[in-house]
Amino acid sequence: MSQITARLPDEIVTALDRAAQSLHRSRADIIRQAIEAYLEDFDDLSIAIDRLRDPSDETVDWQEARRVLLAGD
Secondary structure (H helix, E strand, C coil), X not given: CCCCCCCCCHHHHHXXXXXXXXXXXXXXXXXXXXXXHHHHHHHHHHHXXXXXXXXXXXXXXXXXXXXXXXXXC
């Protein structure tokens, strides 16, 4: 496992310490979980953006989709 160093504003360190104490976890655990969650979200957003930019991907007109969805009620 690699180790990294980061500089954080004092307010963030204070909030991190409060969260770690409240959750009975170390700073490292909280930071690791936060980075993992961020990277998962980043991957999901990257996939979504790639799909939106794909010209071969079928698109649906919003008004048409709305009519179809409302007609089902």
